[in-house]
Amino acid sequence: MFSLHVSVKGLEKNRKLVRNFPKALIRLSVDTRREIAKTLVHELVTQTRAHKKVVTGHLINDIYYKMYKNKTTVYFGKPRSAYAVFVDLGSKNKKPPNPMKTRIGYSVYAWVLLRGLTARPRRRTYPGTKKQYGKPFTPTRKQLAYMIAWHLAREKTQATHITRKAYRKVQRKIDRIIKEEVDRVLSIYGL
Numbered sequence: 001m002f003s004l005h006v007s008v009k010g011l012e013k014n015r016k017l018v019r020n021f022p023k024a025l026i027r028l029s030v031d032t033r034r035e036i037a038k039t040l041v042h043e044l045v046t047q048t049r050a051h052k053k054v055v056t057g058h059l060i061n062d063i064y065y066k067m068y069k070n071k072t073t074v075y076f077g078k079p080r081s082a083y084a085v086f087v088d089l090g091s092k093n094k095k096p097p098n099p100m101k102t103r104i105g106y107s108v109y110a111w112v113l114l115r116g117l118t119a120r121p122r123r124r125t126y127p128g129t130k131k132q133y134g135k136p137f138t139p140t141r142k143q144l145a146y147m148i149a150w151h152l153a154r155e156k157t158q159a160t161h162i163t164r165k166a167y168r169k170v171q172r173k174i175d176r177i178i179k180e181e182v183d184r185v186l187s188i189y190g191l
Contacts, residue, residue: 032181033072037065039173040074043166051160053087076163090159108152109145119144 028036044063053059058081065074077084121136139147 027070028178028181030067032177034065034067035177036174037067037072037074039170039177040166041065043170044074044076044162047162047166047169048087051087051162053160053162059084059087086157087160088162091157108149109142112141112145112148117141117144119147 041063045060048059048063059077062075062077062081062084065072076088118141119139121138123132123136124134125132
């Protein structure tokens with residue numbers, strides 16, 4: 001039995017994307033593994049851009065593949081963009097991220113600066129009512145970063161399932177590439 005295991009680094013414990021091909025034991029050639037990996041990496045980048053999850057470019061740069069002696073591994077979101085797991089699987093309510101951290105991938109303030117976000121003018125309200133008072137004020141970018149971090153703590157981040165969608169889209173291409181490899185090997189042995 002031949003099985004193609006496509007696992008996403010950082011998500012090993014959550015799920016493996018597995019495709020089984022009965023009654024065949026074939027070691028794929030390096031070129032075939034490279035072609036499958038390039039196809040999957042291209043689709044992961046496409047899905048990431050389609051979901052508008054590109055801010056700093058680190059997530060796009062951390063989608064790549066590596067060739068080893070007997071296997072090829074496709075990486076999604078490691079080592080720099082540790083938030084890739086949360087982009088893919090979402091997150092539950094949690095402690096708000098520190099808006100002033102300087103490490104890229106975690107800093108809400110750096111994200112606000114990169115996106116060039118500015119807040120709309122606001123008015124202060126009395127607690128528990130919608131009654132407003134005072135002059136309008138415009139929050140600073142630090143205050144905006146804090147408001148976003150506070151909102152992230154209260155609201156659940158929705159999962160995008162980028163890896164699953166990318167694998168589904170390229171599944172036929174991968175099957176075709178493997179079928180061509182199987183046909184090539186069978187033709188060598190005259191079967």
